[in-house]
Amino acid sequence: MAEGASEGQEKTEDPTQKRLEKAKEDGQVASSKELFVFSTLLVGLLLYIGLMPLMPSLLQEWSSLFSFAGQKGVMDEIYRNLGASFQFMFWKSVIFAIPLLIIVILTQMGMSGAINWSSSALAFKPNRINPLSGIKRMFSVKALVEMLKAIGKVTLLIGTALLVFMATIDALFTTPSTHLMGGLSRMGDVFLLLIIVFLLVLAAISVFDVIWSHYQHNEQLRMTLQEVKDESKQTEGSPEVKAKIRRMQMTAVSRAKERKAAMEAVPTATAIITNPTHFAVALKYEVGTEGAPMILAMGRGNQAQEIIEIGKDAGVTIFRNELLARALYFAGQIGDEIPGPLYTAVAAVLAFIYRLNNDEQVDPPDVDLPEDMRFDENGKVIS
Structure with missing residues (x-):
């Protein structure tokens, strides 16, 4: 009945707290992909800078896996080094993976206010595999905005990369007495500068995307005036019933006062x-x-x-x-x-x-x- 009553009405009302909590239970929370990209790239850069002193020892350990003495058979050493290389890659990846996982969780907490685990979000939804629904999503306003965001992000990143290379190209190729190690060092400096510039650009994009995500999330959850009234009736009872209860309470209080005075x-x-x-x-x-x-x-x-x-x-x-x-x-x-x-x-x-x-x-x-x-x-x- 509530659904029929709200048909044709505009969703002009902000979502109630109950509506927001229900959406969170269903896994529908505000989320920004650009903020995730920025935060993970920032942490990755910090890990890279923090682990720079350990790079020589890591490279030495890695190079040892390609050394074969041949005393116990080349194939045995290959198999042994292959297993060791897998362990090396796994544990070194964990060093990066755990901080990145933590920053992803913290980023989502910053967006939605808490860690939200929703089993209903994992439930099978037939409309997700419906071709008509898929085509509708492809040509929706949300898809258009996402496309414009992607084009803008790529344009900004390519543009800033070109500006960085144009500003540093003379230092890369025209420095006197350039040698291999010096060139590699300068390329490393340019790479670090490029990452920092990318972070600044992504930070600006993330701010825009967070604002847009919260706005879009709020718009999706907007309610009609009838829906707000129906929800109020469900949670607090009908206004007529509440008014009757208040009248009865006031009458009881009045009678109690009269009885006491009597x-x-x-x-x-x-x-x-x-x-x-x-x-x-x-x-x-x-x-x-x-x-x-x-x-x-x-x-x-x-x-x-x-x-x-x-x-x-x-x-x-x-x-x-x-x-x-x-x-x-x-x-x-x-x-x-x-x-x-x-x-x-x-x-x-x-x-x-x-x-x-x-x-x-x-x-x-x-x-x-x-x-x-x-x-x-x-x-x-x-x-």
Whole structure:
């Protein structure tokens, strides 16, 4: 559904962190061939310069492999020297291979931020052997850019090589008293200069290629606005659901605050109406004031027990009447005046409590409620 919704939309949004991580898992990371060429050539040059003092001994060891005494048979010596030459080439190659391998790994880490091993990148992809897909890749913008990069690189390297040779040709062929070893030494100097110039050119090309690779990688991973929204829904949930959860959380917090404030107001109540324990409603009324009694707190079950305990500790009079307690609980609201149909019943109860608190001997009143104010424990009107 998400794919269909995003069809026809332009990919204008930068890739999200989840999209970047998914691409990295699939082996799709920014990479620069030119940076690899520059770094390996630089390390190779440094190794060459560092191993220059060892060259005479290496050449001597190499030349010894072509010396045959013939005392134990020429063929035996040939086979022995051949095996020794393979070992010589192998271990000397390792000296160059290990540093180059390390610099390749470090170069990729510099490009992608970490070593990335992806098994999915090694998986078989049928489109790679599809001729139509191959032709499409050959004539793509990426292929055109790669071709232009290759032409530009070759042009720059050939041009710089010609400039170096033109600048040093006089020193190579016109120096007085030129001899073989002196000529070879000067050619070595020119070769070293040429490598250094190549490195400078490749460094400039690498900077361009790294910038282009990161730009191209980012463009390939760009997302449509719908894809960003769908991903947000998958990771964080639907905005509608999140809004509903926030509303429920805010309501719960608000109710908790109201309940706390109501419980703190219970000690100031005039009376607590119970039935006798399942429901409890705390009322407040001051004689001579305008308006009806106000509901300070109410609850059922454990909350009702808490209201009763707080009221007892504060010396609040508790009046037990099952129907009145239910009517106040189901028809009233905390912080509001009691419902109008209950004025008469509550007034009778408060008058009884007032006289009781004044040490008068009075009988409990007969509380009569309207038919529509008689509730059962579930809040349904008793018929």
